[in-house]
Structures are given as C-alpha cells and as structure tokens.
Amino acid sequence: MNVLEFVLEIFIYIVASRMLLRWLDGTLREFLYATLNVAATYRFCLYAQSDHFNAAFAAYLALILVQYLALFLFSEQTDWKPWLAFLTPILFLVAVRYIPLCMEAKPEIVGAEGPGLTWSAYLVGISYMAFRSSHLVLEVRNGIIKKPGLWEYLGFCFFTPTMTLGPINPYSNYRKAFKAERTEIPASDALMRILVGLVKYQFLGNICNRLTYEGFLLNEHPHHWIDLPVAAVFYYLYLYCNFSGFCDMAIGAAGLMGVPVAENFDNPLAARNMKEFWNCWHITLSGYMRDVVFAPLSKYLTRILGPNNVNHAVGITITAVFLLIGTWHGVGWNYFAFGVLQALGVVTVHYYTIGLKKWLGREGFRAYNESWLIRVAAVTGTFCYFAASLFFFANTVPEIKAIYCSLRQ
C-alpha cells in the first residue's frame, strides 16, 4: 500500500465514522460503527502489519466474542462473579504472552511455511485490548455505564486509532461521542494534534534513533564510555517522541471522528521525581494500575498491617505495581530489571517525601517544593534516572553483553 492510498483510506474511515456518529442513531448506528471499526482494524492494523493477518483477525474476533460472553453473563452479577468477566481478557493476555504452550503460533494454523512468530506478535495491541476490556467490566459493575450490547462492544474493542498502542481509553469516555449532548472537538485542534504527532513520530523520533543503542552503540565498533550516557539520553528522547507522537496522532484522528480519547502524556520530561513522572508518562496505564492494583492492594495491606503502617503498605504496593509494569512490557530478565528500577525510584520518593515532611515541617516542605534550584536538580536527576533505567528496557541480555564488550575495547 503506498502512502497516498493509505492516507486516502484513513480519510475515508474518519469521514465515515464522523458521519455515522452525527447522522444515525440506535442499533443501526451501533451495527454500522462496529462493522466500520472491525474492517478498519483488519485493514490498517492487521493486513498492513502481518503476513498472516487472517489468522490474527480470526483469533482476535474469537477472543473478543468470548470476552463479550463473559461480560454479558457475569458483569452485573453479585459477589465474585463479575471477576470472571474481568479476568477473561487478562487471562487471554497472560496466556498469549507468558505461557509457552500458548505463545507459539503454529505454522499450520497461521498458514506460514516455516516456524512462525508468537501469537503476541500477530495479535497486535492485545495488551491494550485486555486492559480496555477488563476496565469496561469494572465500569459496568460499578454502575458507571450500562452494559453494552454486542455491536457497542465490538465498536469499542476494535476502535482503530487506539488499537495498537493505546491510549487505554475508558469505555465511559469513548461513549461520550455517542451522546446527543456531546462536546464537539474542534477539527483544527484535532488536525494540529495529528501534525504534532507526525513531527514527533516520523521526524524527531527518527533523528534521536540515530544515537540510541541500536543505531549507535550496537554497530560493532569500539566506543568510549561517554557514548553510553549519550545513547541513554537519546533513547529516552526517541521513546518519548515515538510513543507520545503516536498517541498524539491517535488522539487527533479520534478527535476528527468526534471520539474523545484520554491523554497519555503530560510533559514527563519535566517531572521532578519518579512518582510525578509516572503521573505524566503513559498516564492511562498508571491510571489502570492505580484503580485495579494499587488502591485495592494498599487498602488490604493497611487493614492487615494496621493504619499506623500505611506507609509500608503503600511502599509494598508500589513495588508490586512496578514489578507488574516491568513484566507487562516484555518477557525477559531485562524487563524485570526495568520494573525493579521503577519500583526503586518511586518507593525512594515515597519514603523521602515522608521523611522530608517530618524533618522540614509544613512550611519548610512548602519552601522546599517552591525552590527553583531544588526543582532544577530534581528534574535533571529524574531525567537521568529514567534514561538510565531504560537501558534494560531497550536491550536484551545478549545486547547488554555486546555493549559492555564494545565499551571495554
């Protein structure tokens, strides 16, 4: 597919979506909107990404139909039954990504001629799908939204702009576009957002990528040790431009369609500590983990350990959350190490803040937060810490060894 064809097809998709939302109503709209998004996901996310898109599409459809069945049967039940609906998409995710028996996409199933990839590689965006779908169950169970019909559910799960890389848009937010009293998103704002995203993703990201580990350190030449922090900084910048740029384009495209999507970044490069950083970076993932893991687990531990130990209950929970986030990013010791470093950073901030408040008192703590000198040091330190921690995110164990060898020559 050449670029012009791609842009034209995207344009048709966006216009069709907007027309359906504005001019139709009721079950016909839901059915057509679901069909449009299923077709668009097939075309743009699966057909364009994989040689064996039919197998991926069939697998996706099957997973989502099973998820919907679980939602339909259990989400409005009492006691523990809604958890069956909540866990169905999560279990699919765990099976596809982490259970060896389920991971391999057998060549005879996907139609490959030789050894195939894992199902995780074919099922593009399955993590985001799992989080979106499971969060929907919580919203139904908590009475925030009405249980969706099949067409509403398909339209949401296959919503193309956020299919592959998120943001993890809550169903309640997504459905605002279907209400008569919706807030209009100015087309000029949406277009500007797409343009900004394109510049970050295609232009700035590619420039930064020239000086990252892959583009710079892993070129089989010896390197001075200074090249390591250079690669670390540029990898962080590349990741930010790449990920936030893609999210900008997704949010802008959805905005053109009239669908609001939750923000995923809020100037994380200027965060003053790792706790603030994770409130500004991949915001929808942090929000999901806060709702599903952090709040319930820390409340439970506080009840067990007693209210006087709430500090430690929160500290333990923070560790659990970031170990989960680390392993969610990928299978491998390097991703676990990445999670450990995030946990270490945020737990350190947690106890440091408690200590500062006790040591400085109310007024002293306020003055500390308002000091520009401390702010500059804190922002610089946070930037460097996260850039360094990405070393494990960016490189597999063999690559880490290769980098070490290139620096020693």
Place this chain on the structure above:
Amino acid sequence: MVSLQEKCRMSEMNQTEVIAKLQGIFDMVFLDPVVLTPAVSAKDVPEWDSLTHISLMVAVEKAFSVRFRVGEVEATRNVGEFADLILKRIQEK
C-alpha cells in the same frame, strides 16, 4: 464495630450529613485543614496524594462500615460524588 442503631441512623443520612462526617475524617488525615464542599476534588488539595488517599479510604470504610469496590472511588470526580457513593453503599447493606 458499628451498632445496629448507628447503622439505622446512617441509612437515613443525606449528602450534606455524609460530607459533615467526612469533614471529621479529613481533619484527622490531612495536616492542612481542608474545608469540604461537594465541588472539592483531589486536585484542589495539594496534600491529597496516594498515601493520604489510602489512609482516607481505610478511615472512611471504617467510619461508615462500607467496603468500596475496585475502581469506584477513583471514578468519582469530587467530594459530592464520593458522598453519593458512600450513601449508595450504606443503602445496599
């Protein structure tokens, strides 16, 4: 443990009364005084972070003898909606 009499009284509360009771809990948890109105949200209170949030939730659950479901407190936008949620949980008991 909350007595049966107290449970009956709580089931007849309205939003204003719930917020008045929440005020006492907020005064215990936060160092800086927070004047509660239905429109106050976490963003309006600098001290309201993850640590104080958990302390608050545990104290509120104990004071009102309720248990919040996963994600439902975080879905409320302000103290007024939080008070309505507490009332809903009280009335479901």
